[in-house]
Amino acid sequence: MPFSPPGRYVTTGMLADVQALVAADGRPHEEVAADGAPEATDRVAGRVMLWRHMGKRLFGTLQDGTGRMQVSLFRDEMDPDTYRALAKGVRMGDFVGVEGYRYITGKGEPTLGAREVTVLQRALEPMPDKWAGVHDADLRYRKRYLDLLVNPESRQRFQVRSAMISFIRRWLDDQGFMEVETPMLTAAASGAAARPFSTHHNALDRDFFLRISPETYLKRVVAGGFDRVYEIGRNFRNEGIDASHLQEFTMLEWYAAYWDYTDNMEAIRTLLTATLEATTGSTTVDHDGVALEFGVQWPVYDYRTLVRDATGIDLAVVRDVDTLKAEITSRGIADDLGDTVSYAALVDLLYKRTVRPGLVQPCFLIHHPAELVPLARRNDDDPSVLDMFQVVVAGWEIVKAYSELVDPIEQEQRLLEQVELRAAGDDETMMMEDDFIEAMRHGMPPMSGLGLGIDRLVALATGAPTLRDVVLFPLLREAPGDSAQAPGDATPAVGDADDAN
RNA sequence: GCGCCUCUAGCUCAAUUGGCAGAGCAACGGACUCUUAAUCCGCAGGUUCUGGGUUCGAGUCCCAGGGGGCGUACCA
Numbered sequence: 001m002p003f004s005p006p007g008r009y010v011t012t013g014m015l016a017d018v019q020a021l022v023a024a025d026g027r028p029h030e031e032v033a034a035d036g037a038p039e040a041t042d043r044v045a046g047r048v049m050l051w052r053h054m055g056k057r058l059f060g061t062l063q064d065g066t067g068r069m070q071v072s073l074f075r076d077e078m079d080p081d082t083y084r085a086l087a088k089g090v091r092m093g094d095f096v097g098v099e100g101y102r103y104i105t106g107k108g109e110p111t112l113g114a115r116e117v118t119v120l121q122r123a124l125e126p127m128p129d130k131w132a133g134v135h136d137a138d139l140r141y142r143k144r145y146l147d148l149l150v151n152p153e154s155r156q157r158f159q160v161r162s163a164m165i166s167f168i169r170r171w172l173d174d175q176g177f178m179e180v181e182t183p184m185l186t187a188a189a190s191g192a193a194a195r196p197f198s199t200h201h202n203a204l205d206r207d208f209f210l211r212i213s214p215e216t217y218l219k220r221v222v223a224g225g226f227d228r229v230y231e232i233g234r235n236f237r238n239e240g241i242d243a244s245h246l247q248e249f250t251m252l253e254w255y256a257a258y259w260d261y262t263d264n265m266e267a268i269r270t271l272l273t274a275t276l277e278a279t280t281g282s283t284t285v286d287h288d289g290v291a292l293e294f295g296v297q298w299p300v301y302d303y304r305t306l307v308r309d310a311t312g313i314d315l316a317v318v319r320d321v322d323t324l325k326a327e328i329t330s331r332g333i334a335d336d337l338g339d340t341v342s343y344a345a346l347v348d349l350l351y352k353r354t355v356r357p358g359l360v361q362p363c364f365l366i367h368h369p370a371e372l373v374p375l376a377r378r379n380d381d382d383p384s385v386l387d388m389f390q391v392v393v394a395g396w397e398i399v400k401a402y403s404e405l406v407d408p409i410e411q412e413q414r415l416l417e418q419v420e421l422r423a424a425g426d427d428e429t430m431m432m433e434d435d436f437i438e439a440m441r442h443g444m445p446p447m448s449g450l451g452l453g454i455d456r457l458v459a460l461a462t463g464a465p466t467l468r469d470v471v472l473f474p475l476l477r478e479a480p481g482d483s484a485q486a487p488g489d490a491t492p493a494v495g496d497a498d499d500a501n
Numbered sequence: 502g503c504g505c506c507u508c509u510a511g512c513u514c515a516a517u518u519g520g521c522a523g524a525g526c527a528a529c530g531g532a533c534u535c536u537u538a539a540u541c542c543g544c545a546g547g548u549u550c551u552g553g554g555u556u557c558g559a560g561u562c563c564c565a566g567g568g569g570g571c572g573u574a575c576c577a
Contacts, residue, residue, distance in 0.1 A: 029535080054540090055533040070537075092527070106535045125511070129526050131538045132513035138569045139512090146512090194576055239576040240502085249577075348576090390577095397577055428576075453577060477568065 005121050009097040011043045016066035018042050022102040022110035029103045029113070037077070038101035040115040044069065045097040047149070050130065053087050059111070062096065063149075071098045071112045072105075078115070086117050092130065093123030144472050157462040157470050163279040164458060165232060168252060171271055177228040177254055182217035184210055184234065188431040191215030191375065193344070194237040195428055197247075210236035215375060215449065216436040218255050219404065223444045230254035232454070243466040244396050247475050250454040257445040260377075260403040261387045264450045265364055268391060268399055269298060272362075272457070280461055287394045287460065292361060300364040303351070304385070310354040315347060315369055316384065324350075342426045344371040359392040374414040374430055376402035398457050401450035408440035 012018065021042070032038045046062030046069070056075040061068050075083040090096060097120055100112040128134045133150040140147040140154070147154050169179065189196035191213025200207050214231050221229050235251045256263065273283050273294050283295030304315045313327045321343045328334050328346065333353055340346055347369055359365070367385040370378055376386040388402035405411050415437070418429040458470040468474040 050537075050539090052536050052539050053533085054536065057534045057536080059536045059539085061537075072535085074534080076534085105537090107537070109535090109537070111535095126527050127512080129512040129538095131526065134512070136508090136512090136569080138508090141569090150512095192577080235577090237576065240574075242573090242576090243571090245576060251577085345575095352576095400577075451577085456577075 005119055009043075009045050009118060009120055011045050011097070013042065013044070014066040015044055015046055015062060015064045015069040018044050018112065019067070019069040019110050022069075022104070022112065025102045026104055027102070029105065032101060032103045032113070038103075038113065040099045040101055042102065042112055043097065043099045044071070044112060045095065045120060048090055048092055048094045048096055049127075051090055051092060058087050060090070060096075060098075062098070069112065070105075070109050071100060071114055071117075073114045073117065077113070086119075090117075090119065091123065093125070093127040095120040095123075138476075141468060141474055141476055154469070157458065157464055158472065160279055160462050161454075161458045161470055164275055164461065165250075165454060167275050167278050168271065168452075169232070171274065172230050172254060175228070175267075177230045177256075178226055180218070180221055180226070180229045180231055181233065182211075182214045182221070182231060184236075186211050186217075188433045190430050190433050190436070192235075192237075193428045193430065194239060197236050197238045212237050213251070213451070214253055215451075216433055218253055218449065219444060219447070220436065220439045222255050222257055222447055223439050223442065227257040227445070228255070241475075243468075244456065244459075246455060246467050246471060249467070249471075252452040252454055253449060255404070255447050255449040257447045259448040260446070261366075261389055261401055261448050264401040264448050265300075265389055268401065268450060268452070272391075275457075276461060285460055286463060287360075290360060290394075292393060292460070294362050298362045298364055298391070300366055300389075301359075303365055303368045306355045306365070307347075307351055310358070311350060313350065319343075319384075321346065340426075341424045342371070342421045342429070344369075345426060345428070347372060356392060356397075357395045360394055362391060362393045365390045365392055373402060374418050375405055375411070377405045393460060396453075396456050396460065398453050398460070399450060401448065403446070403448045404444075406440060406444040406446055408437055411440055412437050 013021070044062065044064075046064040048060055049063045049068065050059075050061035052059045058073050060071045060073070062071060073083060073086060097118040098112055098114045099116045099118075100114040103111055103113055105111050128146050128150050130150075134140055134143075134146050140151070148158070173179070185199070185201075185208045187208060189209040189212045191211075192215070194212045196209040196212050198207050198209050213235055214233065218229055218231060230252060231254075232250065232252045234248050236248050237245075238247065239245060241247065256267075259267075276283050276285065276294055283293070285292040285294065308314045311331060311333060313324070313331070315324075318324045318327055321341065324343060324346045325337050325340070328350060329337060334349060337346070337349075340349070366389040367379060367382075368376075368388050368390075370376075370384055370386050373386055373388060376388050379385045379387050386402055388400075390397050390401075391399035405414070415430060415432050419432050422429045422431075455467045455470055458464070459467050462470065464470050
């Protein structure tokens with residue numbers, strides 16, 4: 001059967017909306033038909049999910065972004081040849097438009113009785129099993145369109161994701177924050193302790209890094225006079241993959257002049273509870289059968305106290321690499337620490353092994369040792385710790401924030417210490433950024449910034465066991481036999497390639 | 502990176518101790534006037550991830566490689 005699909009199909013509404021209208025009408029078919037040939041009142045379009053052919057009558061189920069709705073075709077109500085062609089020619093997966101009249105079937109199903117059916121586009125490949133769907137994780141990630149089509153819980157995760165980001169944007173806008181964009185291709189990877197991806201700019205014949213954090217650029221923006229700014233965007237870190245880590249992940253960072261970290265503690269608690277309430281309808285999140293309660297005051301834990309209670313190691317006393325290394329190994333917390341050269345890396349390892357897994361309910365973790373973050377402001381009463389906090393939930397860090405270091409002299413000194421560590425073999429230190437120091441020398445107001453891992457928040461809120469389930473197309477290895485080139489391998493064709501777009 | 506598990510038809514899964522590779526759904530042909538995963542009849546569908554090995558005989562056992570999952574290490 002030859003179909004000639006049109007490029008456009010005007011509907012009178014989305015499926016869920018039309019279905020509600022039909023249900024509200026509520027007239028059985030006999031009643032509608034008693035008045036003679038019923039007039040078409042609605043036009044809908046969607047993908048054919050079911051097509052049940054019963055001789056002189058057939059029922060189809062269409063699906064669009066709002067839901068599903070049943071349509072029916074009667075041979076007696078249209079040209080028999082057309083009916084036959086549609087009954088035989090339409091397959092699951094095809095897109096069709098249906099113009100028809102409203103009625104309720106004997107079983108109570110709101111249905112659009114077709115006067116005219118338009119095939120909008122055929123599907124040449126078969127749909128996944130209509131009942132079993134797609135379960136294979138590999139297939140779900142590589143062919144996400146099939147996953148979204150047949151797995152409602154996957155659909156819903158991405159709807160929640162979108163709603164959360166949208167809500168967060170509005171909230172920040174309402175608080176007087178301005179959304180800005182800063183470079184992803186940068187000369188120095190800064191703002192976090194992580195290994196970067198590197199790439200090459202041909203015309204400049206120079207290597208660049210994909211940003212691991214927008215932090216130092218956002219501070220430059222604040223220095224420029226925009227007192228409250230935020231950016232929602234991708235960060236890239238050249239690290240391993242697991243349930244709570246992705247190579248590219250979406251981060252919200254904001255900076256507010258004249259705030260300190262305590263202002264951010266209050267702000268993030270307000271924002272997160274409001275976001276959960278608005279997008280999931282509750283401030284309680286189920287996590288493997290444990291109810292995570294966001295709607296209360298979150299406990300505040302002192303970092304070094306927790307580490308001391310969990311391990312017996314007092315980081316206020318143990319201040320150098322070698323002693324700490326000895327303490328860790330002698331207590332059997334870790335054995336192979338031979339290549340770890342920085343105090344910060346050891347502290348971090350200690351905390352992640354012993355403390356973090358026990359932090360299940362939402363909590364604030366504050367006053368990390370000063371060595372951990374070279375961009376954070378020291379505490380006035382105890383300069384060996386930072387005015388900093390993290391929000392930890394279910395063993396996942398979803399927020400990191402601190403009062404910012406805005407003293408250029410101290411900043412330069414602390415970045416120099418990072419450079420020395422790098423020279424000693426720690427490849428996850430920050431790089432020196434002279435331009436950032438210079439910006440600070442021109443003057444920066446006191447401020448506090450905050451970073452929120454959007455993917456993790458969405459995964460927690462939707463019960464997704466892994467971040468790959470809340471990212472549409474997570475990075476995977478090349479599929480066997482896949483001829484597509486990875487983006488990094490793309491070679492421009494001969495000639496000008498710059499007028500694409 | 503390392504360790505463990507896994508890969509069978511388009512999809513979801515079977516296949517006894519190593520003994521003829523199967524089912525449901527989808528597809529294809531047909532029947533059917535109220536279906537809801539419609540039902541019924543028929544038909545077809547395979548490099549059992551790839552390559553090697555052991556064996557009279559391998560989906561099954563062994564070796565190497567690839568994809569995926571989980572754990573672990575690094576990171577948020």
